[in-house]
Amino acid sequence: MENNFKNSNFFDVIATRKTIRKYTNEIPPLEAIKKIADAGRLAPCTTNTQNWEFIAIYDNTTKQKMAQAVENKYDELKDRVKSDEDKNRINGYKYYSMFFNKAPVVFAIVEKKRVSTILSILERNGMPEEELRYYDNRSSILSMGAAIENMSLCAHALGFGTCWMCAPIVAQKEFGDILGLNPDDKVITLLTVGYPDTNDSSVTKNKKSLDEVFRIVL
Numbered sequence: 001m002e003n004n005f006k007n008s009n010f011f012d013v014i015a016t017r018k019t020i021r022k023y024t025n026e027i028p029p030l031e032a033i034k035k036i037a038d039a040g041r042l043a044p045c046t047t048n049t050q051n052w053e054f055i056a057i058y059d060n061t062t063k064q065k066m067a068q069a070v071e072n073k074y075d076e077l078k079d080r081v082k083s084d085e086d087k088n089r090i091n092g093y094k095y096y097s098m099f100f101n102k103a104p105v106v107f108a109i110v111e112k113k114r115v116s117t118i119l120s121i122l123e124r125n126g127m128p129e130e131e132l133r134y135y136d137n138r139s140s141i142l143s144m145g146a147a148i149e150n151m152s153l154c155a156h157a158l159g160f161g162t163c164w165m166c167a168p169i170v171a172q173k174e175f176g177d178i179l180g181l182n183p184d185d186k187v188i189t190l191l192t193v194g195y196p197d198t199n200d201s202s203v204t205k206n207k208k209s210l211d212e213v214f215r216i217v218l
């Protein structure tokens, strides 16, 4: 595996990664999938809690059950909005949520319950919920993002395409049931992995220029 990197220059890996939503039918070897999970494991994380689990789903029946749960959930949500415009928008979301069941491997990225030390101290000392929210630095979810990005870049370096997917998370509870998770642990992202299909129409998105997003304080 060590020598199997297709793209091994660090900056090239960052610069050439793009979201891939269509894959060939070829199944990524377990060794590669483990390597990707391992890149997640090595990410930095708040107070080094490592409150994550990376579940690699190869099984089509499980993927299908998860996709059905997403479809049901969006249909349910569509019934709860009034205008056709909003219903159409929800249909668009559904479209960008469902294709994971065609990916050869789907990682369910699980955030395990973690109690923030500072928040629990403040809560114990009577700080009201509203004010507590201000002191929530969201470090747990940021750590999850670090792991997911490590995994995406590693997959790309190995020659795979990925799509980081949050739209399917409307069915978070159902995913937990399907995957047998403890109710306190949440699937927060699906990360699809497969060999990129040359017919994938995803294009490298226009990125803002560095000048637009960067400033220097001297």
Ligand SMILES: Cc1cc2nc3c(=O)[nH]c(=O)nc-3n(C[C@H](O)[C@H](O)[C@H](O)COP(=O)(O)O)c2cc1C
Pocket (backbone or CB within 6 Å): 017, 018, 019, 020, 021, 096, 097, 163, 164, 165, 166, 167, 168, 203, 204, 205
């Ligand atoms: C947190 C997050 C959630 C995303 N959720 C979805 C999703 O549910 N469905 C999807 O098709 N793409 C999803 N994407 C992919 C983005 O659409 C994509 O990263 C963005 O358009 C930029 O394109 P690029 O990844 O090729 O640079 C998500 C990306 C991130 C970082």
